[in-house]
Amino acid sequence: MPQLAFANSFWESYDVLEKPVKAGVRKAMKKFQLLTVPELQADKGLHLESVQNAQDTRMRTIRINDFWRGVVLAPNDGSDVFLLVNVVRHDDAYSWAAKRLYTTNSATRALEVRNVVAIEQLTPALEKAAAAADSLLFAKYSDTVLRELGIDDQVLRAVRTIVDKVQLQAFETLLPEDQCEVLQYLAEGFSPEDVYRDVVGVRRPVDAGPDPDESLAVAIANTSSRITLVTGPEELADILEKPFAAWRVFLHPSQRRVAYRTSYGGPVQITGGPGTGKTVAALHRVKHLLTRSPDTRVLLTTYTNALAASLRENLSLLLDGDEVLLSRVDVTTVNAYAHGVVTRLDGKSPSPVNDREERQLWQRVVKQLGLPWSEQFLAQEYRNVVLTQDLRTPDAYRTALRRGRGSTLASARRDELWSSIELFESILRNQKATTHLKVCARAADLLAGSAPTHDRVVVDEAQDLHPAQWRVLRGAVAPGSDDLFITGDPHQRIYDSKVSLKSLGISVAGRTYRLRINYRSTEEILAWSTGILSPVPVDDLGGEGGDSLAGYRSLLHGRRPHTSGYGSEQAELAALVERVEGWLAQGIRPSEIGVCARFNVLLDKAYDKLAAAKVPVVRVRDNPGPAVNGVRLATMHAMKGLEFRCVAVLGVTAGTMPFAREVTPVSVDALQHDSDLLRERCLLFVACTRAREALAVSWNGAVSSFVPQLK
Numbered sequence: 001m002p003q004l005a006f007a008n009s010f011w012e013s014y015d016v017l018e019k020p021v022k023a024g025v026r027k028a029m030k031k032f033q034l035l036t037v038p039e040l041q042a043d044k045g046l047h048l049e050s051v052q053n054a055q056d057t058r059m060r061t062i063r064i065n066d067f068w069r070g071v072v073l074a075p076n077d078g079s080d081v082f083l084l085v086n087v088v089r090h091d092d093a094y095s096w097a098a099k100r101l102y103t104t105n106s107a108t109r110a111l112e113v114r115n116v117v118a119i120e121q122l123t124p125a126l127e128k129a130a131a132a133a134d135s136l137l138f139a140k141y142s143d144t145v146l147r148e149l150g151i152d153d154q155v156l157r158a159v160r161t162i163v164d165k166v167q168l169q170a171f172e173t174l175l176p177e178d179q180c181e182v183l184q185y186l187a188e189g190f191s192p193e194d195v196y197r198d199v200v201g202v203r204r205p206v207d208a209g210p211d212p213d214e215s216l217a218v219a220i221a222n223t224s225s226r227i228t229l230v231t232g233p234e235e236l237a238d239i240l241e242k243p244f245a246a247w248r249v250f251l252h253p254s255q256r257r258v259a260y261r262t263s264y265g266g267p268v269q270i271t272g273g274p275g276t277g278k279t280v281a282a283l284h285r286v287k288h289l290l291t292r293s294p295d296t297r298v299l300l301t302t303y304t305n306a307l308a309a310s311l312r313e314n315l316s317l318l319l320d321g322d323e324v325l326l327s328r329v330d331v332t333t334v335n336a337y338a339h340g341v342v343t344r345l346d347g348k349s350p351s352p353v354n355d356r357e358e359r360q361l362w363q364r365v366v367k368q369l370g371l372p373w374s375e376q377f378l379a380q381e382y383r384n385v386v387l388t389q390d391l392r393t394p395d396a397y398r399t400a401l402r403r404g405r406g407s408t409l410a411s412a413r414r415d416e417l418w419s420s421i422e423l424f425e426s427i428l429r430n431q432k433a434t435t436h437l438k439v440c441a442r443a444a445d446l447l448a449g450s451a452p453t454h455d456r457v458v459v460d461e462a463q464d465l466h467p468a469q470w471r472v473l474r475g476a477v478a479p480g481s482d483d484l485f486i487t488g489d490p491h492q493r494i495y496d497s498k499v500s501l502k503s504l505g506i507s508v509a510g511r512t513y514r515l516r517i518n519y520r521s522t523e524e525i526l527a528w529s530t531g532i533l534s535p536v537p538v539d540d541l542g543g544e545g546g547d548s549l550a551g552y553r554s555l556l557h558g559r560r561p562h563t564s565g566y567g568s569e570q571a572e573l574a575a576l577v578e579r580v581e582g583w584l585a586q587g588i589r590p591s592e593i594g595v596c597a598r599f600n601v602l603l604d605k606a607y608d609k610l611a612a613a614k615v616p617v618v619r620v621r622d623n624p625g626p627a628v629n630g631v632r633l634a635t636m637h638a639m640k641g642l643e644f645r646c647v648a649v650l651g652v653t654a655g656t657m658p659f660a661r662e663v664t665p666v667s668v669d670a671l672q673h674d675s676d677l678l679r680e681r682c683l684l685f686v687a688c689t690r691a692r693e694a695l696a697v698s699w700n701g702a703v704s705s706f707v708p709q710l711k
């Protein structure tokens with residue numbers, strides 16, 4: 001019996017087919033599992049036929065129904081894997097199939113496809129233009145270097161005509177995938193050695209011989225990042241029936257490498273810009289850890305309850321709803337986990353105050369003691385010095401290094417300040433209340449004196465965790481191999497947490513990896529959003545140096561973000577309604593649209609305007625499940641970790657972004673001032689990078705200085 005494999009191009013077309021057409025595909029696919037190759041060729045219903053004038057003689061089409069045909073690559077080398085590459089309307093199927101050529105990459109040994117006709121047609125004209133060009137994008141790389149990276153003769157000829165990145169982009173959909181990726185990395189300034197390591201090395205089979213003489217079946221097996229091989233009828237039914245989520249099946253080699261590495265010697269850190277699949281890598285790592293050993297208990301944490309719910313859902317999808325595996329994972333936030341530990345080991349449930357109540361308490365302290373510091377200064381001192389370093393006595397505080405704080409405090413002043421901390425804590429005690437970070441501190445103490453609760457910990461959205469929360473995670477698992485798998489992006493740090501992971505007993509030295517391909521947003525959205533952060537340096541995740549967004553790329557292209565200023569809030573909101581209606585008219589579902597603003601006040605007004613225009617709207621804070629209809633409205637903070645096809649960011653006005661009240665004046669503390677400003681910038685960056693296809697940023701009055709000017 002032949003075997004079946006599916007290329008990712010197939011899923012892209014299959015996913016949007018109408019139900020009866022999908023049923024037709026399923027019926028046709030079944031035949032591949034029931035019939036022998038000669039029977040397939042003779043089957044009248046399937047009508048497996050060659051494609052006239054095809055560039056690839058292995059190209060066949062099959063009948064799905066009167067209007068649709070499947071495009072199949074049939075083996076002609078004695079191997080037996082048929083590759084389903086597309087489902088196309090009858091009239092287009094033949095010309096689509098005729099132009100495509102599948103080849104085995106000489107370096108990666110993976111199967112890749114090109115639009116051979118288009119490349120042939122374009123190249124001569126481009127060669128003429130290139131002869132007159134001042135410089136060529138790949139001039140500094142010799143043919144030998146490019147060939148070693150897998151570039152073949154036809155692509156090499158085209159490469160020698162490329163003058164700049166824009167032209168490379170225009171070629172992207174035509175070029176064979178691995179070769180294209182090599183060129184994209186070189187164009188970003190990566191050295192051929194880096195590209196070999198990150199693109200070729202991770203794909204090339206260890207036992208690859210000097211020449212690519214593999215059969216089609218072997219080349220298919222080498223292409224796991226783009227092709228799924230189906231092993232049996234049940235798997236086929238399963239895969240065709242479930243909603244398809246590409247990330248479950250097609251991991252980029254850089255994602256696969258970090259997620260499925262058998263074991264790490266200790267904590268490992270995965271960073272990457274927005275949308276690079278860090279959450280996806282974390283989920284696959286959980287799968288790997290669970291399936292590797294039958295008893296392993298995993299703690300998977302994220303930042304908010306809403307994100308925890310979505311992680312749970314996706315993990316269930318990835319594990320095919322396997323209850324036995326799922327029962328060995330706890331998916332939660334660090335705060336909720338800490339709360340559970342304290343409740344269990346102290347025998348009573350703590351009652352943390354919320355952010356607003358905590359602010360009010362500090363106001364009370366300031367009023368009562370009449371000290372020369374603002375409530376904001378005291379709250380930051382408590383969070384960023386006292387709780388960060390876990391200082392518990394006035395003596396410890398008196399001599400502590402106040403890392404990250406730019407103001408000096410002499411010993412006498414520190415004693416005064418400590419009195420405010422004592423008062424704050426005593427008010428809490430009297431109210432039988434506490435704070436989330438104090439619950440974490442208590443949980444860390446309790447864990448230090450008891451057995452770890454889990455065998456492995458996987459941490460998503462790590463950039464915003466406070467040292468008190470890291471201490472909890474450190475205590476949840478015994479130090480050793482595979483103890484902590486940490487994913488995060490320091491450019492998305494929207495709470496004021498300064499962390500040195502090493503000082504918390506979490507050393508990731510030699511075990512840090514970076515993901516660079518953005519699967520979410522178009523290159524246009526990513527590049528524009530990157531401009532929000534480009535004027536300022538950003539610390540890395542572990543607090544040991546700097547991080548940068550250089551070299552991140554997207555696989556998708558689209559329109560540039562739309563930026564517009566209005567004379568009044570009314571006008572801005574009226575334009576929002578029009579924009580959302582426009583998106584809906586394009587067939588985008590309400591739940592695929594996100595509208596966000598820095599504060600709820602503006603969101604409330606947006607809610608009313610949209611509702612008045614009969615646009616369904618829901619607030620993200622009300623935790624609407626995926627099935628709930630309605631445009632999603634969220635504050636910028638609540639946008640963390642989410643994504644939408646279209647995003648409108650409102651009120652990016654000079655007085656709001658940055659919001660002066662949230663920014664410590666330079667005169668009070670210069671370092672804190674910079675760090676507050678950076679946090680505000682990151683907030684806008686997070687909001688904008690939630691958009692997949694369309695981003696609209698607007699303001700009323702003067703524009704925020706964070707908004708990059710479109711060139």
Ligand SMILES: Nc1ncnc2c1ncn2[C@@H]1O[C@H](COP(=O)(O)OP(=O)(O)OP(=O)(O)O)[C@@H](O)[C@H]1O
Pocket residue numbers: 246247250251252255272273274275276277278279280281489492518519520640641642643689
């Ligand atoms: N290998 C893949 N193939 C297809 N889609 C992918 C792949 N990896 C990630 N994605 C998709 O890209 C999007 C972003 O992935 P994910 O949320 O894991 O990124 P992230 O790095 O955690 O993002 P952020 O830090 O911005 O929250 C999701 O829609 C995800 O399904």
